[in-house]
Amino acid sequence: MSDETYNARVVSRRxxxxxxxxxxxxxxxxxxxxxxxxxxxNLGLFEDGEDPRLLRRAFSIASPASARDHFxxxxxxxxxxxxxxxxxxxKPGDALWLDPLxxxxxxxxxxxxxxxVLFVATGSGVGPFISMLREYHGKGRWxxxxxxxxxxxxxxxxxxxxxxxxASSSANFRYVPTLTRESEDSGWSGLRxxxxxxxxxxxFRETFGRELTPENAKVFICxxxxxxxxxxxxxxxxGFRPHRRKTPGHIHTERYW
Ligand SMILES: Cc1cc2nc3c(=O)[nH]c(=O)nc-3n(C[C@H](O)[C@H](O)[C@H](O)COP(=O)(O)OP(=O)(O)OC[C@H]3O[C@@H](n4cnc5c(N)ncnc54)[C@H](O)[C@@H]3O)c2cc1C
Ligand SMILES: NC(=O)c1ccc[n+]([C@@H]2O[C@H](COP(=O)([O-])OP(=O)(O)OC[C@H]3O[C@@H](n4cnc5c(N)ncnc54)[C@H](OP(=O)(O)O)[C@@H]3O)[C@@H](O)[C@H]2O)c1
Numbered sequence: 001m002s003d004e005t006y007n008a009r010v011v012s013r014r015x016x017x018x019x020x021x022x023x024x025x026x027x028x029x030x031x032x033x034x035x036x037x038x039x040x041x042n043l044g045l046f047e048d049g050e051d052p053r054l055l056r057r058a059f060s061i062a063s064p065a066s067a068r069d070h071f072x073x074x075x076x077x078x079x080x081x082x083x084x085x086x087x088x089x090x091k092p093g094d095a096l097w098l099d100p101l102x103x104x105x106x107x108x109x110x111x112x113x114x115x116x117v118l119f120v121a122t123g124s125g126v127g128p129f130i131s132m133l134r135e136y137h138g139k140g141r142w143x144x145x146x147x148x149x150x151x152x153x154x155x156x157x158x159x160x161x162x163x164x165x166x167a168s169s170s171a172n173f174r175y176v177p178t179l180t181r182e183s184e185d186s187g188w189s190g191l192r193x194x195x196x197x198x199x200x201x202x203x204f205r206e207t208f209g210r211e212l213t214p215e216n217a218k219v220f221i222c223x224x225x226x227x228x229x230x231x232x233x234x235x236x237x238x239g240f241r242p243h244r245r246k247t248p249g250h251i252h253t254e255r256y257w
Contacts, residue, residue, distance in 0.1 A: 004044070004054045008098035010090050011070045016158040019077040020124070022062070023087070024070040025098055031068040033100060035061055037131040038107035038220075038254075041071060044097030045086045054097060057083040060127040060222070060254070061102070064134035071098070074127035074158060106254040108132060108141065110243065111218050117142045118219045120195050120231065122150045125223025125256060130159055137166060137173065146174035146208065150195050150227075152181040154188060176207060195227060196234050214239045214250045222254040 011024040025043065026032065033041070040060045046052040063072035077084040090096065106128060111117060119129040126149050133145070151157050157177050167175040178191035178198065197203060204212050219235060221228050232242065232251055241249035 003100075004097065006095040006097050007100075008096055010092050010094050010096065012092055013090070017155045020156060020158055021075050021077075021088075022158060023073045023075055023090075024063075025073065025096065026070040027098060028095075032071050032098070033102050034068075035065055035102040036107045036109065037061075037065055037135045038128045039102045039104040040106075040128075040254075041102050042097075042099035043073070043083075043087070044099070045083065055083050055086070056097070056099070058103075060106075060125075060131070062127040062130040062134075064131055066135065072130075074124050074130065076124040104254070105245070106220070106222070106252055108136070110245065110248060111142070113141055114143050116217045117145045118217055119145065119147045120150075120219060120221045121147070122195070122223035122227050123152075123156065123256075125254070126159060128222055128254065129220070130162070133163075133166060133173075137170070142172070144172045144174070146176060148176045148178065148195055148198060150178045150180060153179055154182055154186065174208065196231050199231065199234055199238075212238065214241070218243075218250055218252070220252045220254075223256055225255040225257055228253050228255055 008025050008027050011026045014022040016022060040058045042056045042058050044054045044056040047055050059073040059075060061071050062074045063070060075084060077088055121129060129147050147163055149157060163175040167173050178193055179188055180192060180194060182188045182192065198207060219240065221231055235251055240251050242251045243249040
């Protein structure tokens with residue numbers, strides 16, 4: 001079979017709202033590839049026209065590594081986006097291309113199990129952390145973990161129910177959503193700050209009940225590239241260094257654009 005033939009189908013889609021969805025994709029034949037939570041794969045759709053090109057985009061896998069009959073993806077539709085506007089017309093059973101390979105080093109491979117792990121996401125960047133939590137939660141993979149999810153408004157917290165339930169049933173997991181454009185009179189009593197603010201000493205201590213130091217935390221940051229640059233710069237001032245395989249550090253990043 002050619003590398004560029006549709007080889008997968010939409011298993012299901014849940015529209016969180018009109019520009020955000022949870023999409024499950026399964027292979028036409030056999031299991032999805034083995035992967036490590038935090039990795040991504042590519043989806044492809046042919047463009048229209050006489051000699052159509054396969055348009056491909058990367059998406060982080062949100063399902064656990066133990067689920068072998070599908071990959072779950074958490075997808076934001078971008079206004080006028082070449083790929084996501086096409087993706088939005090698919091329904092369960094429709095065909096598309098799924099990369100036979102998985103990619104990326106945004107994983108816990110180099111994180112010792114006694115670590116306090118902070119997962120920081122904007123928008124659809126929470127996807128890889130959902131995979132990590134679904135796979136590792138309750139298995140002693142970290143000392144403590146927290147998801148900080150920044151979104152514009154409450155409907156943009158697509159995994160709110162799952163993360164709230166997980167946090168309420170476990171002593172070593174915190175879920176901290178923060179909404180930056182939620183209307184003032186909506187009744188939202190949670191945080192309303194960009195993530196950098198949360199990493200200022202006073203608010204961090206108030207939220208997590210402890211200090212943030214490179215000795216006690218590994219920080220995973222995913223989503224909006226400007227946020228990654230700005231938060232990494234802030235953390236650098238506190239002694240945090242980017243993690244590289246050859247020069248281990250404290251900050252792991254995954255830029256979506
Ligand atoms: C490693 C990796 C993993 C990714 N995982 C995901 C994922 O799990 N979910 C997901 O929705 N996207 C993810 N993306 C982004 C995705 O690959 C596409 O770039 C995105 O779907 C837009 O494609 P498009 O063709 O519709 O837009 P294009 O026409 O290519 O327009 C791109 C522009 O859209 C904006 N944009 C791109 N991605 C996003 C986003 N996620 N949220 C808000 N604005 C965005 C940026 O301004 C960017 O310049 C990932 C990207 C990378 C590199
Ligand atoms: N979500 C929606 O309601 C909506 C509506 C119309 C269109 N869209 C489409 O969706 C795309 C992206 O929407 P999105 O909400 O998923 O992603 P986003 O614009 O990246 O915003 C997600 C979260 O990241 C925060 N953020 C953005 N830049 C940051 C930075 N430099 N530092 C720290 N935090 C930062 C935002 O805060 P701020 O609010 O402070 O920026 C918000 O809380 C748009 O480009 C557009 O195509 C979405």
